[in-house]
């Protein structure tokens with residue numbers, strides 16, 4: 001740490017040396033300082049098995065108990081926390097200049113949302129598996145309808161905003177009204193299940209500010225990650241915060257693909273595990289003696305894993321390993337895949353949904369490290385789960401779309 005004191009002098013480097021310390025520690029960002037000031041823990045790591053197991057501490061500002069979560073690779077990209085709403089209680093009303101989406105992990109209750117100064121309030125009820133968005137800077141209050149504690153997980157753009165303006169008061173005490181993100185229309189929090197193509201990649205998108213049950217909701221066929229893969233991206237309250245809900249069939253696993261950090265997966269159904277490794281280590285890391293650099297997280301409902309823990313591109317691959325489909329929601333903050341660097345209008349491809357021989361970053365099953373298939377077969381056998389990976393998937397000479405039955 002460099003301290004500016006009257007005793008600290010800067011000298012030009014002598015003898016052709018380079019200026020500066022060379023090695024130094026990453027500094028806390030304004031958002032890191034803000035999390036510290038909140039008096040609750042912050043979980044940092046690759047991921048965890050269940051949100052229920054995270055240590056929570058009393059959280060004065062919200063009136064609940066909570067913890068921040070900052071998985072590796074998401075630092076400065078977007079924020080996350082888990083909050084417990086006391087039984088038969090409520091969180092304190094608040095507004096803030098950042099986006100906030102919620103996933104209800106456990107419990108049932110309701111949320112009130114209103115524009116400060118307005119008498120009309122939206123009130124909608126939620127249960128385990130509900131997702132909803134709070135429009136930027138609208139007042140909101142989260143109420144627990146049961147006598148048991150409720151557990152909610154939130155994704156925010158708080159780091160993005162705080163790190164730019166570095167003033168907490170300007171974030172929590174700002175009079176600006178986003179009339180483009182909020183409306184008093186009666187159906188504002190009514191679930192809309194129509195599907196349309198998203199404007200960037202043409203994938204299935206739902207414009208809805210509320211989803212009653214992401215654990216059981218209908219998902220359109222996508223096929224990009226694994227045969228039979230289903231997926232939808234909800235578009236809520238004109239947010240920049242990007243996320244999707246997807247599902248691998250029981251007895252199958254995704255192809256690995258690579259991209260830079262931001263994405264975090266949260267498990268909604270089934271049990272599974274994720275491998276992630278730096279793209280520079282190649283497509284067969286075990287075979288090439290780099291297996292010790294591969295990271296793994298096992299999870300079940302409400303568990304989380306980071307897709308790309310380092311800054312560069314990392315491969316990541318997800319395995320459905322129980323008697324249920326592996327349903328996941330992936331959160332990216334404002335880093336949707338249409339936002340890779342490059343000028344507007346430049347040709348861009350769906351490279352994570354395209355195999356390496358076709359110019360993408362997805363490793364076709366026939367090209368992957370044999371360790372993965374072998375281990376998966378053993379795992380399913382031990383769990384008594386039918387293996388639905390077909391021989392064609394591993395056949396280099398098989399032409400055409402992979403069979404999904």
Ligand SMILES: [Fe+2]
Nearest residue numbers: 259263307316
């Ligand atoms: Fe990914």
